[in-house]
Amino acid sequence: MGLIGLIFGWPLAPVKAVIRLGELIQEQAEQELHDPAVVRRRLEEIERSRADGLISEEEEAQEMRQVLQAMTGGPE
Template sequence: MGLLGMIFGLPLAPVKGLIKLGEVIEEQVETQRRDPAAVRRRLEEVERLREQGLITAEDEARAQEEILGQMMG
């Protein structure tokens, strides 16, 4: 059955590869989203936007809550 399975499974190999690639990308996104250095950079960016007057204090607080919420869970 190994040879038959390989013959019939060969056309599905690109699909299986694409699924695996999606899983790897998802894992990397989760890792970066929870990385303390990346979170700090995002928080600093929000603070910079507030200092430049591009967002309000309420927007800054909301963004900070969202960033920290994503990191925690």
């Protein structure tokens, strides 16, 4: 059965590899999304933009809310 499975499974190997690659990318993205250091850097960037006058107070609040919701998995 191993040889038959290998013969019939071989054409599907590239598809399985692409699926696994997609899963790995998704896992990495989720890890970065929930990484406290990444979130902190993003929040600091938002604060700097506000201090430099690049964004308004409302935009700052909205962006911070989006970052925190993404981190906690809350509704957007």
